[in-house]
Amino acid sequence: NDLNKHKIGPKIHKTTISILEELLKLNDDPRVHGVYLHLPPAALTNRVLNSLKPEKDDSLEGKTVLLVGGESPFRLVLQCLIERRGMVTAKSHWDSKSLEREVRCPHNGIVSVWLISCDVPSDLQISRAQTAKPVNHLAEEIGLLPEELEVYGRSKAKVRLSLLERLNSQPDGKYVLVAGVTPTPLGEGKSTVTIGLVQALSAHLNLNSFACLRQPSQGPTFGIKAANNLVAAAIDARMLHEATQSDKALFSRLVPSVNGVRRFSPIQISRLRRLGIIKSDPSSLSPEEVNSFVRLDLDPEKITWHRVVDTNDRFLRKITIGQASTEKGLTRETGFDIAVASEIMAILALADSMEDMKSRLGRMVVGTSRSGTPVTAEDLGVSGALAVLMKDAIKPTLMQTLEGTPVFVHAGPFANIAHGNSSVLADKLALKLVGEDGFVVTEAGFGADIGMEKFFNIKCRASGLRPNAVVLVATIRALKMHGGGPSVSAGAPLPTEYISENLNLVSGGCQSNLKKQIQNAQQFGVPVVVAINVFRTDTPAEIDLVCQLAKECGAFDAVPCHHWMQGGRGAVELAQAVKEATSKPSYFQFLYDLQMPIVEKIRTIAKRIYGADDIDVSAEAQRKIDYYHEQQGYSTLPICMAKTHLSLSHLPERKGAPTGFVLPIRDVRASVGAGFIYPLVGTMSTMPGLPTRACFYDIDIDPITEEISGLF
Amino acid sequence: NDLNKHKIGPKIHKTTISILEELLKLNDDPRVHGVYLHLPPAALTNRVLNSLKPEKDDSLEGKTVLLVGGESPFRLVLQCLIERRGMVTAKSHWDSKSLEREVRCPHNGIVSVWLISCDVPSDLQISRAQTAKPVNHLAEEIGLLPEELEVYGRSKAKVRLSLLERLNSQPDGKYVLVAGVTPTPLGEGKSTVTIGLVQALSAHLNLNSFACLRQPSQGPTFGIKAANNLVAAAIDARMLHEATQSDKALFSRLVPSVNGVRRFSPIQISRLRRLGIIKSDPSSLSPEEVNSFVRLDLDPEKITWHRVVDTNDRFLRKITIGQASTEKGLTRETGFDIAVASEIMAILALADSMEDMKSRLGRMVVGTSRSGTPVTAEDLGVSGALAVLMKDAIKPTLMQTLEGTPVFVHAGPFANIAHGNSSVLADKLALKLVGEDGFVVTEAGFGADIGMEKFFNIKCRASGLRPNAVVLVATIRALKMHGGGPSVSAGAPLPTEYISENLNLVSGGCQSNLKKQIQNAQQFGVPVVVAINVFRTDTPAEIDLVCQLAKECGAFDAVPCHHWMQGGRGAVELAQAVKEATSKPSYFQFLYDLQMPIVEKIRTIAKRIYGADDIDVSAEAQRKIDYYHEQQGYSTLPICMAKTHLSLSHLPERKGAPTGFVLPIRDVRASVGAGFIYPLVGTMSTMPGLPTRACFYDIDIDPITEEISGLF
Incomplete structure (x- = not known):
């Protein structure tokens, strides 16, 4: 299943950079107005300090170089260097807070964050070493108005949907899908390619670009849980009330007299209309009409709606509810799913406006009546309340990559029982924001046969958007496995085939899985760029072979990517190939007609x-x-x-x-x-379990610094 | 139970004010630099428009009067009025957004929001008619530094606990508890008194003040739900793993070899110490020590930990879990509580730092082993993860009253199985922020015999804070019921005793319940001010009688309050009485010694x-x-x-x-x-149910304006 996917952040800047070389390069770049060196304590080795010595980088005149970070023993060294260099005007400025504020560049400049490290830092170290720009700065850079932003904390903001209206006449940017070969236990890296690609496009090729990602399962989904479980509570409470009350009692409670007046609520009027009752005065209903109005008559055996929870709680997979005496013996078997498996998550991802979401929520079928009629959330009377609970969730969340380029994180439906793609609304907002020459890169879960197929046939159908290119991510390791390599198991050392050159296996994987997935994209009329996510153990001959075979199999282009090591810089070649691919006309078509049986x-x-x-x-x-x-x-x-x-x-x-x-x-x-x-096709688990040693054993927080450990 | 309490917002400004009288009064007030008239469409009757005519209020010279609101037919009329009056400098200013921005007053001035209406507006109408000041303005006004604030949306922010350190040497303000007589189904209004009182103190007596309220149950508690349910999932998963694995297998999974090294995590070291095993090398443990380390040996019959959900879901009161075949027959009976009933909520409210919260979370007992030893959250290995999940929840949420005075909304534990008070941290932060001459008003759930007793004996013990006064809220209606008045039932008309003068019943209530609750506060050595929350049907003789009898029963003072009708202005007399009461020395003492059996x-x-x-x-x-x-x-x-x-x-x-x-x-x-x-003492329900016609039938959202209807 696709859950763990959500927990992997972008892995960027893992390389040991020669500081001098980088600074010289930046000095020559007219777009760079300043360089912000953020040095984590671990980076301050002698080697690094030596290369910072003034006599070695005279050529840096004209750029303001600010140095921030390091702990006390190193602070002094750095402070001396700064004073000697005269790089900051006053000693009192030696305070990371004020420096951080000063370092904001002229409006269109780039603030480059360079990490210097002799060891490969962990994701968490990299993430901590970066200071994200305030989200309102980011919003200003990408053209949002202050009233279109709802800031949550320092680095996240919800973006209002009114933006779509304001930019209505703006042409959309190019729309690029990142998909993958059939996944293996080794991991292919679709999310890191997505991030590397937008960093390359924005920060290195100077093209507007936006990444649209799925959201993680813990936390931002709380509106979904609340809404999902409100439906569940409403189902069981309704069955209890119907089982214990007469038609008359139900009717007088459902349509109570308030100050002597009885009135149907709008949600109840909708139910009456579905029942074919065109009346609005409660007293005018015949006893039969009252009966059909008040009785959903849900068949307890045919309730399909599950409750959800955000924890991997396997003991809730199958449960019996209603065993307290207050529930009068109306027990039944049901279960909990993980929150992202809720239909409400799929709706959030496919809705293209608040109105559309509201009507989709009302149409959700929770089960059938004993006579076989589908019973909907609107029949239960909860559809308005569900929309209220989802009113903030529907706004995409704006965040940023390590290189300060914009990202929407929004919706994360399952890729098996749902379509496994981030939201239509995030893509739509991003396509307007990047403008005609910009790029929106969005990612589909699982392999191209699942995520990409659903992206085209379900998501693009719902949104009306048409893709310009597909990036198909492959790794040498995955291709070797598809080419007949041995199976691998967690914890055991990797078989030698995967860490030394084996052109036979690589070729086998290209001729089988890679070829089929390229053809799959082509059936939709969309050009494919193959991105090889390079690992340290991959050899040049292996990489060249994939590039050659991918093109023979019909790919528009195939290029290696080094974004895991180098950030956006490592994906520039990919970005250029994608730019090229999207400049050609695309002939998108659906795989099937909806009218087919x-x-x-x-x-x-x-x-x-x-x-x-x-x-x-x-x-x-x-x-x-x-x-x-x-x-x-x-x-x-x-x-x-x-x-x-x-x-x-x-x-x-x-x-x-x-x-x-x-x-x-x-x-x-x-x-x-x-x-x-x-x-x-087979059994799908919608509730994962916890292993004997769950990762929570390592997770902790420093009460003073609020630094979290044990996440990566 | 105390749940619905959370859903009642402050009810203020319900009165029909003579606009002229009010404007003249404000004109004479040197603290008022401007008056901001916000006119909801319904308010624009002929009567109101007439009283706005320029010839009637010549005396308003020197004040800027801005008029905002109204829908198109009325806009024109208002615009004409404004132009004739010259109250705004340029016609182009006629745009509610820009006016709203301009209207911010000089730093310490008061922006008064006056609603003019011929009918009593609903809470929702009042709330919508007000434009809250941006929360960062509010934060600046009350002395917070930008880095101490984490803004969430436009009107809410989390306040960082580092503030406590910065204001460490600042003397605390006065600490006032709002409690009530024994509650009746008629509602006494402790929350509205709390809000009215701080509005009177801040906006009318010009004293710094802060209200600290409990938070509502839906929404901001999501960290609690996640943490609570993680504990539950960990319990059942652990029992499964222990039931299906040998000591050796458990040990090698719990303490795995990573790159050839086996190491206990800090959380596991804590468990070893509790078991009396002072070793840190996993290979040095004897088989008996391994056994006691890996086996919590939880007794399924003695697990006290429940799962929680945020919905009133009665069918989860008693359930059987683990019925899927993957759980190997390890079924057991358990249940869900409503989220606020979680012990984690009680901890959030009592913790006085992140560190304290973390160690309390680790100490939580989830059940006992078969040999009778308590098993804690730390034994399960989840304590660090719980603290991480709660890291944002521990920061109090800053909001504001209708009159723009500051409020902390933080934590809402049950008042029966827990202590029913808002958080220690919110009170501590607020006491520093208001300073020595300021006031912090906090509220206790239920009647004084429960909420106040727990406030003193549990919350004040945990915080070390000492209260200066108690405000005891009573209504004429509640006193009549305590004095022997007939019972009332929901939906039925109120018996005549409650809506016409009956001095006998009033006197009976004063001499019994009011007297006892006053004495209860006095047992702790704290002065009591009785606040009569006045209803329209209360007579002057009834109010006078309560004031007289309350003082005879030992109250420091007793005053009527009209905040429901008039906002802070209606609670000025109460504010003055509270100020007076807190100026006297208080002799606080606990009711019992902890060392007693x-x-x-x-x-x-x-x-x-x-x-x-x-x-x-x-x-x-x-x-x-x-x-x-x-x-x-x-x-x-x-x-x-x-x-x-x-x-x-x-x-x-x-x-x-x-x-x-x-x-x-x-x-x-x-x-x-x-x-x-x-x-x-009796059975406490920890999971409410849904009625036949739940309020969700009326709740809806306008997809365009995002206006929510049906809440109040």
């Missing part, structure tokens, strides 16, 4: 994207498909396959590009609010 | 505060008390009674000041992290 849509994906010979629909799945066919509007929904991400087939162990298999469709479900049908 | 502490509260003849301790309660007596540090904890708030006795129907009863102690529990023993 449900079974045909499933078959199309299985055969054309996965390479299956056919599909095998179980009786249960066929029964559901027939039921959905009868329900208005269900049969024209797009398909969201719930399949393992570890193989193009349904069998995780079959790497490469398997053929000769028939894809089993075990069951079929619907997320009517989100707007898709999801066929289940 | 647990039973004696309970008996002391029952007899001296509730007026019981004695207590009756059940066998189960006695067994627990004996067990706690054996556990180190448990027997010296203070007592947190879990008793009904509807009577001084344990019988909700006994109003006034009951005598001749013996208080039954059904069971006794401990919140070791929060630091109190809580005896159960």
Whole structure:
């Protein structure tokens, strides 16, 4: 599953840079008005201090070089250096706070943050060594008005949707999707490529760009949890009230007399209309109409709505609720999912306005009545309250990369039972903000057969946006595994095939999985740039081979990337290839028409994207498909396959590009609010567990400095 | 229970004010530099427009009067008026945004917001009609440095605890507690008195003051939910892992070899020390030591930790978990509480630093082992992670009243199974910020017998702070009920006794409940000011009678308050009485010594505060008390009674000041992290339910304006 993905931050600037070389380069760059050296204590070795000696960098005249950081023994050394250099005007300025404020550059300049270290620092060290610019500065740089921003803390802000209206006539930028080959346990690095690419575009090629990422599962999803669990509480409370009250009692409570007047609420009027009752005076309803209005008559066996929690709590996978005596014996079996698996998360990611989100929330089906009618959140009366709970969540969160380029972090739906892409709204806002010549880079979960296919067929259909290019991320290691390399297991040392040159395995992976995934993108008419996320053990011959074979397989271009080591600088070649690819016309088309029967849509994906010979629909799945066919509007929904991400087939162990298999469709479900049908190919876990030694053993916080340890 | 309390906002400015009279008064007030008229559309009746006519208020020269608001037909009229008056310099200023910005007054001036309305506006209308000043302006006014503030949105900010250090040598202000007579279903209004009082002190008497309130249950508690449920997930996962693995397997997983090195984490070292094992090399542990280290051996029958959720979800009161096959048959019965009932909430409210919170979180007892040893959160290894999840929650949230005076909203523990008071940290920060001559007004949940008693014996003990005065809130209606008035039921019209003069009933309530609660405060050596929260139907004779009798019963003073109608102006008399009361020396003392046996502490509260003849301790309660007596540090904890708030006795129907009863102690529990023993007097519900027609039916949001309806 795709959960851990969310926890991996960008890994940038891992290289040991020659400070002198870098400073000289920056000195020649007319766009750079100042250089801000942030030196973590560990970086202040003799070697580094020597290279800072004034006599060695006379050429730096004209640039203000500020030095900040280091702990007491080093502070003194640095202070002396600064005084001798006259780099700061007054000694009293030696205070990191005031320096940080001064260091803000002229409006369009670049503040470069260079880390100097002799060891490879951890992600946490890198992150701490950087001082993020205040989010309101970032917002100003990218053209947001103060009233379009809602600042949360120092480095995050929600962006109001009114921006879309203001920039309505602004042409969109280029729209680039980052997808991957079929994932392996070794990790491919789609998120780091996404970040490296926008850093290269913005900070190195001087092109406006925006990254749009999925949000992590703990924390910012709280509106979703509250909304999801309100629906659940409303379901069970309603069943209790219906079981213990007469029609008349229910009606008089649901439509109470307030100061002598009885009135339906707007949400109740909507339910009446769905029931075909065109009346608005409560007293005019016939007893039969009252009965159908007050009784949802939910079938306890057919409630599909689960509660959610944000913790990996495996004991909540299957539970029995209602066992207190106050619930009068109305027990039933149900379960909790992890919060990101909620349909509300999928809705958040697909809605293109508050209004759209609200109506999707109202359409969510929570179960069926005993007579087989779908019961919706609006039938429960909660749709308005859900929209209120989600009113802040719908605004994308603005953050920044290590190099100060803008990022939207927004929505993180599951990539199996949902579509695994960040939000439509974040992409739309970003496309307006970057302008016609800019770039928005967004990422799809899992391999291209899942995340990319859903990006095109579900997300692009919902948004109306059309992609200009796909970046397909591959690693030498993953290609070797797809080419027939041995399996790996957590904790055990990597087999030698993965850490020494093996052109045979590389070639096998390119000719199978990489080739198929390139072709998958091409079926949608979108050019593909293959990005090789380079590891230290990869050899030049291996990298060259992938570049050559990828192009032979139809890629527009294929380039190695070194962003993990070097940040944006390491992804400049990729950025140039992407720029080139998007300058060509693209001929986007959907894979299937929505009017096709449900079974045909499933078959199309299985055969054309996965390479299956056919599909095998179980009786249960066929029964559901027939039921959905009868329900208005269900049969024209797009398909969201719930399949393992570890193989193009349904069998995780079959790497490469398997053929000769028939894809089993075990069951079929619907997320009517989100707007898709999801066929289940195998069992999908929607609640992870905790291992014996969970990572919480290492997590701690320093009560004084508030520094957190143990995260990476 | 005390939940709904949290949902009631301050009710201020409900009166129909003669605009002219008010403007003239303000004109004479040298502290007022400008008047900001905010006119909601509904207010723009002919009567109001007439009184705005220039010829009627010539005396307003010298003040800038700005008019903002109203919808199109009225805008024109107002604009004409403004132009004729020359009240704004340029016509182009007619734009609510720019006016709002201009209207900020010279630094110490008061911006008065006057609402003009012919009907009584709803709380929501009032709240919308006000434009809050940006929270960073407020922060500057009260003396916070920018780096001490973490802004969340436009009107809320977290305040960093480093402030305490900076203002370390600053003397504290006066510390005032708002408590109430024994609550009735009619509502007494402690929160509105708290707000009215600080508005009167700050905006009308020009004294620094701060209100400290409890936080509502939906939303800001998300750190608590996450932390609480992480503990729960860790408990069940641990039991599963212990049930399915050998000592050796557990040990090698709990203390894994990383790059060939095995090391205990600091959290594991703490557990070893508690077990009396003074070793730090994992390989040096004997098999017996490994066994005791790896096995918490939790008794599934004796796990006291519950999961929490933020929704009133009654079907989670009692559930069976672990029914999925992956959990291998380890099912058990447990339940969910509402989030605010978590011990973590009580800890948040009592901690006086990050360090203190962290060690309290580690001490929380989640259950006992089969051999009867308490098992703590630190034994589970989660204590550091819990502190990380709570790192933002521990910072008090700065907000403001309608009159722009500062408020801390922080922590909202239950008032029955916990102590029902807002946080120690908010009070401490506020006391420093107001300075020696300033006032901090904080509120205790339920009646004075519960909230105030716990404020003194638990919260003041934890904080070391000493109160200067108690404001005891009473209403004529509540006193009538305590004096023998008939019972009332929701929805039914109020009996005539409550809406027409009845001096007998008033007198009865004063001589019983009011008198006893005044005496309760006096037992702690703190002066009491009785605040009568005046309702429209109260007669002058009734109000006078309460004032007279309260003083006869020992109150320092007793005054009527009209803040609900008039805002701070209506509480000026109360503010003056409080100022007077706090100028006298106070002789605070605790009710009991911590060294007393647990039973004696309970008996002391029952007899001296509730007026019981004695207590009756059940066998189960006695067994627990004996067990706690054996556990180190448990027997010296203070007592947190879990008793009904509807009577001084344990019988909700006994109003006034009951005598001749013996208080039954059904069971006794401990919140070791929060630091109190809580005896159960009756059954306490920790999970409310949803009614047939929950308020969500009326809640909705306008997708364009984001205006929420249906809240009040």
